[in-house]
Amino acid sequence: MTVPDPAAVRATFSSVARRYDLANHVLSGGLDFLWRAKLVEWASSSCSGKVLDLATGSGDVAFALRRGLPEQSAIVGADFCPPMLDQARAKCERLGLDPIGNQFVEEDCLSLSFEDDSFDLVTIAFGLRNLSDRPRGLSEMKRVLKPGGKLIVLEFSQPSLWFRPLYYLYLRGILPWLGWLMTRDRKAYLYLGGSIASFPDREGLCAELEEAGFSAVRSLGMTFSVVALHEGSKED
Numbered sequence: 001m002t003v004p005d006p007a008a009v010r011a012t013f014s015s016v017a018r019r020y021d022l023a024n025h026v027l028s029g030g031l032d033f034l035w036r037a038k039l040v041e042w043a044s045s046s047c048s049g050k051v052l053d054l055a056t057g058s059g060d061v062a063f064a065l066r067r068g069l070p071e072q073s074a075i076v077g078a079d080f081c082p083p084m085l086d087q088a089r090a091k092c093e094r095l096g097l098d099p100i101g102n103q104f105v106e107e108d109c110l111s112l113s114f115e116d117d118s119f120d121l122v123t124i125a126f127g128l129r130n131l132s133d134r135p136r137g138l139s140e141m142k143r144v145l146k147p148g149g150k151l152i153v154l155e156f157s158q159p160s161l162w163f164r165p166l167y168y169l170y171l172r173g174i175l176p177w178l179g180w181l182m183t184r185d186r187k188a189y190l191y192l193g194g195s196i197a198s199f200p201d202r203e204g205l206c207a208e209l210e211e212a213g214f215s216a217v218r219s220l221g222m223t224f225s226v227v228a229l230h231e232g233s234k235e236d
């Protein structure tokens with residue numbers, strides 16, 4: 001099992017930050033837009049208050065939430081990699097979004113500076129897999145959620161059995177070279193494949209959310225369960 005090293009993770013995302021969005025859209029075949037849209041659909045059915053998007057990276061989830069949630073909701077994007085946050089802030093300016101309504105701050109998911117019970121919704125997309133200590137990260141997410149608040153996780157999962165051979169061939173044989181073509185960093189995409197392979201399946205992640213104290217846990221596989229949405233609530 002790959003346990004991510006925080007310094008290496010930060011260095012990896014610093015290295016690919018400028019080309020991250022392009023690589024993301026190309027390597028997912030544009031499916032990342034659909035996955036984010038589903039996250040926003042789940043979020044909008046339950047939230048109109050304070051939202052924290054963790055491991056926000058270049059901010060695409062935060063921007064999608066900004067568009068999909070009521071205007072009065074306040075969205076904070078947090079990440080521990082300054083070059084990724086720079087991309088998010090630059091995009092905020094390009095899109096003409098109000099920087100106050102859409103803040104980006106430097107934070108480590110494993111020791112958040114926010115007070116207990118601060119947010120109505122916490123989201124994390126393709127970030128949980130990168131945490132060196134998932135139980136600690138989940139416990140921090142629960143701590144900063146208000147009672148009754150929700151956590152939504154969008155993350156790679158383990159695909160349907162019949163699809164696995166093809167998928168792992170793509171992850172191990174093709175993705176690192178495609179990643180290299182776009183970012184000149186093949187190691188970053190070898191890391192991506194390794195971290196996906198050692199991430200739990202839907203059942204396993206649901207169990208981790210329950211162990212972390214979340215209730216009403218549910219999940220939804222997308223694209224043959226290559227990725228999945230998970231949701232859990234902090235009890236009142």
Ligand SMILES: C[S@@+](CC[C@H](N)C(=O)[O-])C[C@H]1O[C@@H](n2cnc3c(N)ncnc32)[C@H](O)[C@@H]1O
Pocket residue numbers: 006009010013024054055056057058059060061078079080081084107108109110124125126127130131132
């Ligand atoms: C794959 S990117 C996902 C970015 C964005 N959420 C998206 O969906 O495109 C993972 C992000 O997690 C961030 N990250 C990893 N570990 C973190 C930690 N402990 N605290 C904060 N951010 C972290 C990285 O810096 C990177 O920007």
